[in-house]
Amino acid sequence: MKKIILVLIFTFSAFTAALAQRFAYVDSDYILKHMPEYASSQKQLAALSESWQKDVDGRFQEIERLYKAYQADQVLMTPEQRKRREQEIVDKEKAAKDYQRQIFGPDGDLAKKSNALIKPIQDKVSKAVQAIAESENLDMIFDKNSEVIMLYANPRYNKSDAVITRLGLKPGVLAR
Structure with a gap:
């Protein structure tokens, strides 16, 4: 009998604790659009990427130029000259691909800079979200834009504007 009562008490307390959990969500895209430093970093990354892409394109254009010159001169070359020119083109192409991977690969310079x-x-947004969670006694805050699927979210639980305010920014005024 005591065991049944204890089981009921634990079950009831667990059920009550589950009901007492408080949840909220934020929209990280919305928050980031309000942050001038995010917009600035995106512009900086775009400019850097464009510059590096021009460099990579230039390398491949050089290879294309060498290949066309090789095709035009091929009939006049000795077998040794052809082999040397072919190897030069292959080496330059390998170097260009390696450079492209070094810049744009998953662990490349662009990814590191980003x-x-x-x-x-x-980190700044994360600290603001944590401060909101602690100050409002929330148990969990989800990101509306993450891979967690939110089929419905009541707008009253949206804490995005609170995070923006906590960051010292004004909600509703998007950074440019």
Whole structure:
């Protein structure tokens, strides 16, 4: 009998605790659009990416030029000259692909620069979200834009404007 009562008490307390949990969500895209430093870092990354892409394109255009010159001169070359020119083109193409991977690969320079610029902003937002959660006694805050599927979210639980205010920005005024 005591065991049944204890089980009922634990079940009831667990059920009550589950009902007492408080949830909220934020829209990280909305928050980031309000942050001037995020817009600035995006512009900086776009300019850097464009510059590096021009460099990569230039390398491949040089290879294309060498290949066309090789095709035009091929009939006049000795087998040794052809082999040397072919190897030169292959080496330059390999170097260009390696450079492209070094810049744009998953661990490339662009990814590193993006991480260096964006991580401090993400940390700042994360600290603001944590402060909101603690000050409003929330148990969990979801990101509306993450892979967690939210089929419905009541707008009263949206804490995005509170995070923007906590960051010292004005909600509704988007950064440019």
